[in-house]
Amino acid sequence: MLLSLEGATVRFGGRAALDAVDLAVAEHEIVCVLGPSGSGKSTLLRAVAGLQAVDAGQVLLDGRDQARVPAHRRGVGLMFQDHQLFPQRDVAGNVAFGLRMRGAGREEQAERVRELLELVGLPDAGRRGVGTLSGGEQQRVALARALAPRPRLLMLDEPLGQLDRTLRERLVVELRDLFGRLGTTVLAVTHDQGEAFALADRVVVMRDGRVAQSGSPLEVWQRPADAFVARFLGFENVVRATVAGTVADTPWGKVPVPGGSAQGERNLLVRPSGVRLAAGSGGGGLRCVVAARTFQGAQVSLRLRPEGEAPELEAVCPLRDAPAPGETVGVLFDAGEIAVLG
Amino acid sequence: MTATSTRSGLRGDAARLGLMAVPVAFFAVFFAHPVVAIVLRGLRGEDGAWRLAEAARTLGRPEVREVLWFTLWQALASTALTLVVALPAAYVFARLRFPGRELLRAVVTVPFVLPTVVAGAAFLAVVGRSGLFDELWGVRLDGTVGAVLLAHVFVNFAVVVRTVGGLWAQLDPGQEEAARMLGASRFTAWRTVTLPALGPAVAAAALMIFLFTFTSFGIVQVLGGPGVSTLETEIYRRTADLLDLTTAAVLSLVQFAAVGGVLAVHAWTVRRREATLRLVDPATTARPPRGAGQRLLLGGVLLVTAVLIVLPPAVLVQRSFSAGLGYYRALAEEDGAAFLVAPVEAVWNSLEYAVAATAIALVIGGLAAAALARRDAGRWVRGFDALLMLPLGVSAVTVGFGFLIALDEPPLDLRSTWILVPLAQALVGVPFVVRTMLPVLRAVDHRLREAAAVLGASPWRVWREVDLPMVRRALLIAAGFAFAVSLGEFGATVFIARPDNPTLPVAVAKLIGRPGDLNYGQAMALSVILMVVCAAALLVLERLRGDRTGEF
Numbered sequence: 001m002l003l004s005l006e007g008a009t010v011r012f013g014g015r016a017a018l019d020a021v022d023l024a025v026a027e028h029e030i031v032c033v034l035g036p037s038g039s040g041k042s043t044l045l046r047a048v049a050g051l052q053a054v055d056a057g058q059v060l061l062d063g064r065d066q067a068r069v070p071a072h073r074r075g076v077g078l079m080f081q082d083h084q085l086f087p088q089r090d091v092a093g094n095v096a097f098g099l100r101m102r103g104a105g106r107e108e109q110a111e112r113v114r115e116l117l118e119l120v121g122l123p124d125a126g127r128r129g130v131g132t133l134s135g136g137e138q139q140r141v142a143l144a145r146a147l148a149p150r151p152r153l154l155m156l157d158e159p160l161g162q163l164d165r166t167l168r169e170r171l172v173v174e175l176r177d178l179f180g181r182l183g184t185t186v187l188a189v190t191h192d193q194g195e196a197f198a199l200a201d202r203v204v205v206m207r208d209g210r211v212a213q214s215g216s217p218l219e220v221w222q223r224p225a226d227a228f229v230a231r232f233l234g235f236e237n238v239v240r241a242t243v244a245g246t247v248a249d250t251p252w253g254k255v256p257v258p259g260g261s262a263q264g265e266r267n268l269l270v271r272p273s274g275v276r277l278a279a280g281s282g283g284g285g286l287r288c289v290v291a292a293r294t295f296q297g298a299q300v301s302l303r304l305r306p307e308g309e310a311p312e313l314e315a316v317c318p319l320r321d322a323p324a325p326g327e328t329v330g331v332l333f334d335a336g337e338i339a340v341l342g
Numbered sequence: 343m344t345a346t347s348t349r350s351g352l353r354g355d356a357a358r359l360g361l362m363a364v365p366v367a368f369f370a371v372f373f374a375h376p377v378v379a380i381v382l383r384g385l386r387g388e389d390g391a392w393r394l395a396e397a398a399r400t401l402g403r404p405e406v407r408e409v410l411w412f413t414l415w416q417a418l419a420s421t422a423l424t425l426v427v428a429l430p431a432a433y434v435f436a437r438l439r440f441p442g443r444e445l446l447r448a449v450v451t452v453p454f455v456l457p458t459v460v461a462g463a464a465f466l467a468v469v470g471r472s473g474l475f476d477e478l479w480g481v482r483l484d485g486t487v488g489a490v491l492l493a494h495v496f497v498n499f500a501v502v503v504r505t506v507g508g509l510w511a512q513l514d515p516g517q518e519e520a521a522r523m524l525g526a527s528r529f530t531a532w533r534t535v536t537l538p539a540l541g542p543a544v545a546a547a548a549l550m551i552f553l554f555t556f557t558s559f560g561i562v563q564v565l566g567g568p569g570v571s572t573l574e575t576e577i578y579r580r581t582a583d584l585l586d587l588t589t590a591a592v593l594s595l596v597q598f599a600a601v602g603g604v605l606a607v608h609a610w611t612v613r614r615r616e617a618t619l620r621l622v623d624p625a626t627t628a629r630p631p632r633g634a635g636q637r638l639l640l641g642g643v644l645l646v647t648a649v650l651i652v653l654p655p656a657v658l659v660q661r662s663f664s665a666g667l668g669y670y671r672a673l674a675e676e677d678g679a680a681f682l683v684a685p686v687e688a689v690w691n692s693l694e695y696a697v698a699a700t701a702i703a704l705v706i707g708g709l710a711a712a713a714l715a716r717r718d719a720g721r722w723v724r725g726f727d728a729l730l731m732l733p734l735g736v737s738a739v740t741v742g743f744g745f746l747i748a749l750d751e752p753p754l755d756l757r758s759t760w761i762l763v764p765l766a767q768a769l770v771g772v773p774f775v776v777r778t779m780l781p782v783l784r785a786v787d788h789r790l791r792e793a794a795a796v797l798g799a800s801p802w803r804v805w806r807e808v809d810l811p812m813v814r815r816a817l818l819i820a821a822g823f824a825f826a827v828s829l830g831e832f833g834a835t836v837f838i839a840r841p842d843n844p845t846l847p848v849a850v851a852k853l854i855g856r857p858g859d860l861n862y863g864q865a866m867a868l869s870v871i872l873m874v875v876c877a878a879a880l881l882v883l884e885r886l887r888g889d890r891t892g893e894f
Contacts, residue, residue: 051792071795072803084793088811097807101798149798 002027002185003048003153007057010043010209017043019209020057025153025187030179032200033189036232040209041189042081045155048187049078061153072101077151081158083142085130091117091141092126098149116144119178136167143175147184154179156188160195172198193233197221205229226342227267236314237275241268243340251310252286256335267341272301274337275315277323278330285330288313290323304331361713365772368706372769376744377598377736383747384591400592406576410596413572416487417556420494424551425544427495427646428502434643435503436510438636439628446644447503450651454500455880456873457830459847462564463854463869464654465493467661470565474657485567493561496650498551505547506540511624513539546608553604557597557737559833560847564854573597574739574833581743581837591747594740601736655873662866669863685864688849689871692829695845698764699771699828700821706768707775707820714776715783738833741766746837762838763845767828774827778820782813822883829876846872 003025010018017040025031033041046052048059050071059066066074077098085094095116096109104112117123120140125133133141139160146154159175160168176199179186190196196203197217205213205220213225224230227238241248241255243263248255250268257268278285288304291312295301300322304313313331323329385397400406435447453461468474469483469492476482483489513536521531559574566575573593580590631640662669673686745766786809794804832847839848846868853865 049792049796051795070800071792072798072800074796075798076796078793078796080789080793082789084787084789086790086794086808097794097799098797101794101803145797 035206077146237270376748379748432507458560699767702768703771711779742834742837771824
C-alpha cells in the first residue's frame with residue numbers, strides 16, 4: 001500500500017476530528033473521501049501531509065511510519081481548497097516552486113513548467129501574475145504546481161469547490177482523464193457526491209471523524225452502509241422496517257425486498273425510481289396526494305404525501321406522465337430498487 | 343493527552359523560545375537592568391537601606407516642585423495650543439480641495455520627523471538672539487516658555503493633521519447631510535454628528551502630544567533657560583552639571599510614573615474607540631472652498647502654516663549661509679574648545695552609529711516580531727509585546743541616564759565602548775521595527791506557509807520564500823525608521839556619547855550652548871546638514887511606502 005492510516009486519531013480539545021481511522025490507498029488508485037463539513041476530511045489530509053500531528057495511531061507511506069517526518073520531506077502533494085498560490089510570484093514561479101525546493105536545475109525547471117502548463121491547458125500563462133487569473137485558471141495552476149515535483153501521492157482538498165457548476169462538471173472529467181493518463185495516486189476530499197462519484201475509483205464516506213463506508217462508487221451507490229450514508233447521498237425514502245423473507249413491513253405498508261436481504265428490524269431504502277405510480281387513481285397500491293413536483297430535465301421529481309401517518313415519499317416519473325400537484329395517485333414498489341441497510 | 347501531542351506542543355514552545363531568547367535578553371540587559379539601577383539609586387542609600395522618606399523630601403524641595411509644576415503646565419499649554427492651531431488645519435486639509443494641497447500636507451509632516459534639536463535651532467534662528475524677529479522688531483523669546491510652546495506646536499502640528507484630519511477625510515458626508523435633512527442647521531449637524539465621531543481621535547492626538555511635550559528634552563534644552571526647565575532637562579542637569587545622581591534618579595521615577603499613567607489612559611481610550619464609523623474614500627469628501635467663511639479659513643490656515651511651519655526651517659537655512667560658506671568651512675576645523683575633534687566628524691559618527699543602531703534594531707525587532715506573529719503565541723508572549731513598547735514611552739533621557747548608571751561596572755562596563763550609543767538608539771528604534779513588521783507578518787496567510795512546506799520547503803526556506811518577499815518592503819521601511827530615529831536621537835545619546843565622538847544632535851546642542859557668532863553659525867550649519875540627512879532618509883522611506891504598484 002502506498003498510503004495507510006492505522007487507527008489515526010486527531011483531537012482538538014476534547015473533540016476527535018479523526019477517530020481511529022483506518023484507510024489504505026494503493027498505487028495508481030483514486031480515492032475520494034466524501035462527507036459533510038466537520039466530518040474530519042480536511043484533517044485527514046493535513047495529517048497525511050504532516051501539517052497536523054496525529055495524537056494516536058500511525059500514518060504510513062510505502063510502509064514507513066511518518067511520525068517523525070516533517071511535511072517538507074514527505075514527498076506528497078497537496079492542492080489547497082483556496083489554492084494558496086504565492087501572490088508575489090508569477091504562474092511559472094508558482095509551478096516551479098516545488099522543483100526549486102528539490103534543487104532542480106534551471107533547464108529542468110523550465111522544461112517541466114512548460115510541460116505542466118501545457119498539460120493543464122494554460123501553455124502561455126507562465127509570465128502572468130496569479131492575481132490576473134480567473135478561478136478556473138487558478139485551479140489549473142494550483143494543480144500544475146502540486147503535480148510538478150511528481151509527488152508519490154497527490155491530495156486534493158475540495159478541488160473544485162470554489163468553481164461554478166458547469167465548469168466543475170467539465171473539470172472533473174478532465175481531472176479523471178488526466179490522473180488516469182499520468183497514473184497519479186490521488187486522495188481527494190469533497191462534500192459533493194457528484195464530484196466524488198465522477199472522480200473516484202473508490203469512495204470513502206466519513207462521519208464525525210470515522211469511516212462510515214468504503215467501496216467503489218457503484219457499491220456505495222447501490223448499497224449504502226447505513227441510513228446516514230443513504231441520506232447523505234441524497235436519498236430521502238429511508239424508514240425503519242421489519243424484514244421477513246422477501247417482504248418488509250413499513251409505515252407505507254408491505255413492501256417487497258430482494259431475496260437474500262438481511263432479516264429482522266432494519267433500515268430500508270426505497271430509491272425514487274423504485275416508487276411506481278399506478279395508472280389512474282383506481283390502480284390500487286398506497287394512495288398518495290402529490291404535494292409538489294420539480295422538473296429535472298427529462299423526468300419529474302415528485303413529493304408524495306401518503307394517506308394516514310406515513311412519511312412522505314420521493315418519486316420520479318417521466319415528464320409526460322407527471323401528475324399535477326393535488327392529484328391522488330396509487331403507488332407500487334419495485335423490489336429491484338429497494339435495499340435493506342445494515 | 344498523548345505523548346505525540348505533548349511532543350508537538352514542546353516543539354512549538356522551543357521554536358518560540360528560540361526566537362524570543364535574543365530580544366528578551368536584550369531587553370533584560372539594556373532596559374530592565376538600567377531601570378532597576380535607577381530605582382535602586384533613587385530609593386536606596388549607599389549602605390543599602392531604603393530611603394523612601396528622603397526621596398519624598400526631595401520631591402518636596404521648592405526648586406524640584408517648580409520643575410514638576412512647569413513640566414506639567416507647559417505640556418498642557420502646548421497640547422491646548424497645538425489643538426487650537428492645528429484643528430482648523432486638519433479640517434482644511436481633510437475637506438477642502440485647493441492647489442498644492444498634497445505638497446503642503448507633506449510639508450507639515452516634516453517637523454514631526456525632524457530631530458528635536460533641529461527644531462530648537464530653527465526657532466532660535468527666528469525668535470532667538472539676533473534672530474529674524476530680533477532684527478525686524480527687536481522681539482526675542484529664547485529662554486522663555488513662549489519659544490518652547492511655539493516649537494512644540496511646530497513639531498506636533500502633524501500629529502493632529504494626520505490622526506484627526508485623516509479620520510475627518512474619511513467620514514461619510516452623507517451622515518451630516520442626513521442630519522441636515524432632518525432639520526439640523528449646518529453647525530448643529532457638525533456638532534451632533536461629526537464632532538462625536540472625531541472625539542476619540544482628538545483625544546488620542548491630545549494624549550500623544552501631551553506625552554511628547556511632557557517628555558520634551560531637545561527643544562527645552564536648546565530654547566529654555568533659567569526657570570524654563572522640565573523634568574527631562576532637570577534630570578540631565580542634575581547628572582551632567584551637578585553630579586547629583588540621587589535627585590536625578592528620583593526625578594526619573596516621577597517620569598516613569600507619569601508616562602505610565604498617560605500610557606494607561608491612552609490604552610483605555612483606544613479600547614473605547616471601537617465605535618463603528620462609516621468610512622469612505624477620502625478622495626470623495628474634499629470639495630473646493632465655497633463662500634467667504636471657507637475661503638477665510640483656508641487663507642488663515644495657509645498663513646499659519648507659512649509662518650509656523652515653513653518659516654523656521656527656511657530661516658535656519660538662510661542663517662547658516664549668512665557668512666557664505668564660512669560656517670560650513672569652519673565645521674571642518676578643529677578648535678579644540680567644544681570638542682576634541684572637528685564638528686564635521688559628527689556627521690560620520692552619526693552615520694556610523696545610525697547604521698549600527700539600525701542593524702541592532704532590525705535583528706532584535708525582527709526576531710521579536712517573528713515570535714509575536716506566530717499563531718500559537720501565548721499570553722506571556724503578547725505581554726512581551728507591551729513590554730517592547732515601553733522604551734517609546736519611557737523618555738529617552740531616562741534611557742540614557744539608566745545606561746549611564748547601570749552599564750558602568752563589571753561585568754558590563756560598556757562606558758568606554760562605542761557600542762553603547764547604538765545600543766541606546768536601537769532600544770528607542772525597536773518599537774518602530776516591531777510596529778512596522780508585525781501587522782505584515784500577521785497578514786501572511788498561514789496556509790501559504792503550509793503550501794510551501796508541502797512542496798518541499800524546510801522551515802528556513804519557508805521563511806525565505808514566503809515570509810521574506812512579503813515583508814521585504816516592511817523591513818526596509820522599518821530600517822528607514824530606525825535609521826532616522828537614531829540619527830536624530832538626542833535625549834539618550836547626550837548622556838553617553840563620548841566627547842571625542844559626538845553625534846550631530848549632540849554637536850549642535852553643544853555649539854548652541856557656547857557664546858560667539860561662529861559657534862552659533864556652525865550650529866545652524868550643522869543643523870542644516872542634519873536636516874538634509876534626515877530628509878533624505880525619509881524621502882527614500884516615503885518612496886518605498888508610496889510605490890505600491892508592481893510589487894517586487
